[in-house]
Amino acid sequence: MMNSNFKLSNRDRAVLMKTPFLTSLSGNSLMRMISVMSVISLTNRKSIFREGENADAFYCVLSGYVRLYQLNRDGREADIRICSPGDTFAECLLYGGTKYRYHAQTAEATTLARFDMQAVRDLAEQERDIAKAVITSLSKHLMTTMDCVANDRLHTAPQRVANYILTRCPVDGGPASIRLPFQKNLLAGMLGLAPEALSRAFSTLRRTGVTVRGRVIQVGDVQALREI
Amino acid sequence: MMNSNFKLSNRDRAVLMKTPFLTSLSGNSLMRMISVMSVISLTNRKSIFREGENADAFYCVLSGYVRLYQLNRDGREADIRICSPGDTFAECLLYGGTKYRYHAQTAEATTLARFDMQAVRDLAEQERDIAKAVITSLSKHLMTTMDCVANDRLHTAPQRVANYILTRCPVDGGPASIRLPFQKNLLAGMLGLAPEALSRAFSTLRRTGVTVRGRVIQVGDVQALREI
DNA sequence: ATCTGGTTTTGACATCGATCAAATCTGTAG
DNA sequence: CTACAGATTTGATCGATGTCAAAACCAGAT
Secondary structure (H helix, E strand, O other): OEEOHHHOOHHHHHHHHHOHHHHOOOHHHHHHHHHOEEEEEEOOOOEEEOOOOEOOEEEEEEEOOEEEEEEOOOOOEEEEEEEOOOOEEOHHHHOOOOEOOOEEEEOOOEEEEEEEHHHHHHHHHHOHHHHHHHHHHHHHHHHHHHHHHHHHHHOOHHHHHHHHHHHOOOOOOOOEEEEOOOOHHHHHHHOOOOHHHHHHHHHHHHHHOEEEEOOEEEEOOHHHHHHO | OEEOHHHOOHHHHHHHHHOHHHHOOOHHHHHHHHHOEEEEEEOOOOEEEOOOOEOOEEEEEEEOOEEEEEEOOOOOEEEEEEEOOOOEEOHHHHOOOOEOOOEEEEOOOEEEEEEEHHHHHHHHHHOHHHHHHHHHHHHHHHHHHHHHHHHHHHOOHHHHHHHHHHHOOOOOOOOEEEEOOOOHHHHHHHOOOOHHHHHHHHHHHHHHOEEEEOOEEEEOOHHHHHHO
16 A cells, blocks of 8 residues: 555656645755655545544645545545646645544545655745745645635536546637546536536536537537637 | 824723734834734724735724625625634735735724735745744634634534534533624624524524523523534 | 446535515614 | 614425436547
8 A cells, every 4th residue: 555655656656746745845844844754545435534633734636536435424525636747635634633524435546645744844934945845835725726616606516527528628719629637426526516506517418419428528629619 | 094103092902012013023023014004993784804905904803793794796795704803804915915805894883993905915025923923823713713714514504503602601511691882783694604594593593592692692501502 | 358346427416505675673863 | 652664584496406326438558
């Protein structure tokens, strides 16, 4: 399950270096961050941590996907966030609390970089550029989370799906084709929808020239999709 | 409208000092932060900034309330966040972008501390404790925003209202009485509800021993409310 | 090529919350 | 105390989405 970091694949290493956390660091700070990091590989549907546990690490997804979720009183699960390669999670506990606030589990075979919370806290105090990296990461994360609230409150299911598609389409107005990087299940969670609702949203979008076959989504007219 | 900062009331000054941004700062850093700050007083329903404008400042609410919201294509408004005294907003743009991502307007007569974005950016680079204060503020803010997503996705309207009430109740299980610090309108926006839905949620909670008269909410049994 | 388990779609239905309109309440200024 | 404007509640209705069950689809293993 747990590997030391020289086991990193090239692809994983590239993702790691592009993380907001590491991408701006100078050689020395980078070394120090990597020294408090370990690499973990997990198969699908493995728990990373559970709500209420002591928060002694935060993570960065290198490959695969991670689902952050909470349970309500009846045991129904709701996804709060789906983390893709390059995303960091639980880093808000660096200065914000001592217990995890939600469950985290893999949603595919996944490789993670694990950062010891206390060690990074100490590093951020010492190295200016590490503090800055923390700030950048938190800022970005906060913005996408606020966007998520706005999206939930403002848009219907087909609109959310259209938005998602548009964010991965070439910018021009013509036809386009994209491939989902994961199961529809996950996309549903990302958009705050039940899987059935996602499916129905896709079929609503057929009227707007969106064709779905497996993981491949074809858009007849990107511009038309914007109007939804 | 705009005052220099020696016009601060005692109460506003106390709020300002308890802000995550300033509360932990040493004398020198505190001085420098205050030197890039100005105080602004606005009456109800005044725009503070608009989506898409150049983000050259972030703000801390000293008294009153601020509504952050976006518009959808049909012009319907949805609140993203209601900021209370002590809350900071738009600070995620310190390192996260150059334009405001939503509208901000006062929801009452309001006093704000305004921080020049570029100046704080520079200060955070120089003073370690200012960087740390930024991190703390962002962390807290990120956590509450994630809680907001979870709350929206997981709980029904009466549950959200019950949650809200519980967060301002004494912890024990007996009866309690609280007073809303603002109009129900704002509470609705905070919970992601239409005002009518909030009203109906209150009337659902009557069955659980919650009585509402104007801004005063009486809870027969705090423990019972937790079970909702 | 076929089987098999898991994923996705479809159908039927129940529920929640939004919307619009009208009635009622509240607080404030005369 | 009264009147008024604004806030809140209530009623009626509608649309969107969750839920459960069953059918269809798909991909990997044999």
